[in-house]
Amino acid sequence: MPTLETILAGVIVVSLMWYVLTGGADFGVGIWHLTARGPHAARQRRLIADAIGPIWEANHVWLIIAVTVLFTAFPRAFAAITTTLHIPLTLMLIGIVLRGSSFALSSHAVDRGETSRAQPVFAASSLITPLWLGVTIGTLASGRMGGGAASFREGFVDPWSAPFPFAVGALTIALFAYLAAVYLTLEAREDDLRADFRRRALIAWVVFALMAWGVFEWAATGAPVIRERFHLFWWGRPLVIGAAALSLGALAALWTRHYRLARVCAAGQAAVVVGGWALAQFPYLVVPNLTVTNAAAPATTLRLLLAVLVIGGVILFPALYYLYRIFKGGVIMGKPGQRPSSSDHRTG
């Protein structure tokens, strides 16, 4: 029986996983927005807008859930993270604000013709947020947050300003772009668009695979505590093999145009990457000082929080299923023609 602390840490990881799979893909979509060109550019952008619209806010709440659970259950860790990583987190928030602004401006605009001015912002924010999210995670994993803060540099800059956290940041960008391209092959209805995104998904696959391998190797020096656990524990090898298998599965499915399978494999691959990182870091919240035990809130709080999460989940998951069934039913479950078109909510 896992402890309350473990379960709640698990909730944080699962929320982050969902955030990567949904919100992450949203940023990834922004990256492709940036590269949409050629004769299909306008239609590519339209596809992107239609795919995001109805589920945008829901995608982004996952991050909020992760944060609220973190500060309720592990307040010391939250305080340590937000203090030391003040700068990267603020930069990430800037990205989120810009992303939300451009979404609010373009997606809910009365006239779609006016949206083009927001597009560069959309695209830029799509790079900023994953980069700094990755830097944050890379720093937590690296064990560079242990030292005392003698000066501003030592306390607030040095912990994250190292090559390894930035490598994780770059990897995050690649992951988001890869996920988005794979998803969009499925969202596209016209063959030529689908072919465009298939090509991109394949390129992104190569980039992500190389980078993932590189970062994993680099972790031996960049995040040694975590990296050696892949050797120490029984799950290390299966996890790496699993990620590789899913990755190859996604490649094969893309190659043979089995887009639904590709999506499942790519999402699974991302989930394994996030989950593997979490497992390797467990029980540390911040390597090397704070663990799920020594940073935890009192048991009363943990119990109530878990109760709230369970009750909330019971309400939320059916609702979320309903939402996806209405708008993504056609895409995910293979029912025909159930996609919102951009004109839908305007004319009513």
Next chain:
Amino acid sequence: MAMSLGFHIIFAAIGIALPVMMLAAEWRWMRTGDETALALAQRWAKGSAILFAVGAVSGTVLSFELGLLWPEFMAWAGPIIGLPFSLEGFAFFTEAIFLGIYLYGWHRVSPRAHFAAGIVVAVSGAASAVFVVTINAWMNTPTGFRLVDGQPVDIDPIAAMFNPSALQQVIHMLLAAYAATGLAVAGVHARLLLKDGTNVFHRRAFTIAFTVGAVAAVLQPVSGDLITRAVARNQPVKLAAAEAHFHTAAAAPFRLGGWPDVDTQTVPYALEIPAGLSLLLFYDPDAVVTGLDAVPRDEWPPVLIVHLAFQLMVACGLAMAAVSLWGAWRWWRRGAVWGSRAFLRTVAAVTPLGFVAIEAGWVVTEVGRQPWIISGVMRTAEAVTPMPGLIVPFITFTTLYLVLAGVVVVALRRHVAATPGADRRDERRTGRADA
């Protein structure tokens, strides 16, 4: 933090109230088949969507900002007040899901299911305000723990949620959101009606928005009276600051206006109503009212700011209630609230007052609590992040919020500019049917 919240509260208030108006319009369409009401519901739904997207972003920023700026506060209070924050998270999530269904689902779900989705949006919007205001109420009147050596023990998050200030603050905040948004939207449409008095769309919009706003605005002074008396009981120092009441005394006077001077502890230029404060607070002209002298000088909040903000809120509240009663009278005598230009002009004039009152009210609550971040337990200065050069994050976050505010203004202006008012005239000219 205060800046961010000052912005956020505006998005939040609109996010609470606009869905109610949108539902009222949809309801009218479902009952009567009135196409104008449908167009209105769709317009307001879009407005809600813009506000919600921006609200979501500003909320994300806030949840990090709590730690970025007040790590000690969060480390200390997280276990006690984290619960309502998590509940708030779920309320937002529910709202996000059903807003998606409402906005994009006009053709995908049945009208009934669609309306029901709208109800969920309105209820979860209000719920998020309820949860988060209980947190603020806890900072004012902390309960649900015992202090041992400066650390909280025997934590009871439920008792913390149901702290003595929670109920009054929740009621007051919800009414504030409905009153401010309702009258502000009514004010915008009043302005448009003054330009084009025959526009059916604006008449409908004006009626619904004004009704929602007026009902809340009439109730607000009642709630204000209740909350003031609760503050007198639970946070006497805040009340003393709000009333510029320096010396504990029986038969305390009520002061209207004035410019409190903390050095001389007098209030020049005030209109004093003898025994007025004792009477208002305790229904007894001889009751003793605690003054600022009950606590050491270094625990006084900035009296001038709190007093002026309080007066401003009350003045706005009374003006809004008066306009609302005028409207009710017109409706009772004439059967319709719109029509009189003088009335429309007045409503247009009170457009911003609700939001002014909200900001002023929060200044009373927050500045009136200083120097404490958690009343009597933790000082604001102890809670702040150790990071030097705090001016930089201050400027950063202020800029971010200015960007968001700019986004809202641009998006909403486009939105209002595109109301069917303009199209309608075109259609009449070209003889096309209404879409």
